[in-house]
């Protein structure tokens with residue numbers, strides 16, 4: 097009996113966690129399988145592909161700037177033609193910002209990459225998932241309602257479509273832009289609402305697909321990689337003792353390639369366990385080894 101070769105794709109894979117995810121996928125998959133290393137810059141994509149160790153699956157580069165509105169849909173069309181479907185998709189790309197950046201100046205591009213870029217990816221690639229497929233969005237421990245003022249919980253709780261999530265993200269973005277966000281109780285650290293919206297997006301899509309995905313063994317989930325030593329986090333914290341990207345990738349690769357735990361479906365998964373969406377659960381109050389991200 098022959099098995100269909102597997103196809104995996106990672107966004108924002110030219111460095112950091114994304115690059116480690118590609119390396120790990122290539123190592124764990126076989127020579128008949130394909131891992132797409134995608135990024136916004138053709139030169140950096142080619143350089144990252146050339147630097148791959150070469151064992152396991154073949155690694156192919158594709159330019160995918162997630163901020164470009166049609167890019168994910170066009171790439172999904174090409175992969176559908178080439179392979180018929182995909183098995184693993186990681187939404188990982190992030191726009192790097194630092195503590196000195198003015199939220200009003202960066203918010204437009206920030207949500208275009210981190211949020212709308214991810215919901216476009218989900219719209220384009222979720223329909224391509226083959227039986228047993230996984231779509232995993234890299235979020236953060238900060239992506240739960242625990243980190244949002246209670247007055248704002250209704251913005252992201254109970255959303256039932258990606259369009260509804262995008263609407264709420266647009267409203268938050270506009271409040272940051274016009275300076276009303278702080279008076280509206282929004283956190284000053286824009287990473288928090290952005291990651292909450294990513295988790296809400298996964299929950300919304302999962303709500304629509306749950307029964308059919310359960311039948312086909314498909315997993316949609318968001319995940320927290322924990323604190324990682326990358327230039328992005330180093331702009332904010334001393335991450336010299338944090339996990340390397342390769343270490344942080346391990347539980348994410350398990351989520352993508354290991355057996356599906358039905359309890360993970362639609363949830364935010366941290367080190368193999370569901371992190372509750374609702375605030376003040378015992379899980380949030382437990383200390384964890386890798387700080388809070």
Ligand SMILES: NC(=O)c1ccc[n+]([C@@H]2O[C@H](COP(=O)([O-])OP(=O)(O)OC[C@H]3O[C@@H](n4cnc5c(N)ncnc54)[C@H](OP(=O)(O)O)[C@@H]3O)[C@@H](O)[C@H]2O)c1
Pocket residue numbers: 107108109110111112113114134135136137140160161162163187188189190191192209234235236237320321322323324325326327328329389
């Ligand atoms: N680092 C942490 O401690 C930490 C903690 C919790 C969660 N996370 C999450 O983990 C993920 C990876 O973080 P990281 O620290 O590995 O980040 P990183 O090292 O800054 O890498 C970010 C990647 O995203 C790419 N990117 C930026 N804009 C893009 C666009 N428009 N289209 C496509 N790709 C784009 C970058 O490409 P270029 O190479 O072209 O810049 C780069 O490859 C993110 O979702 C982040 O929020 C990280």
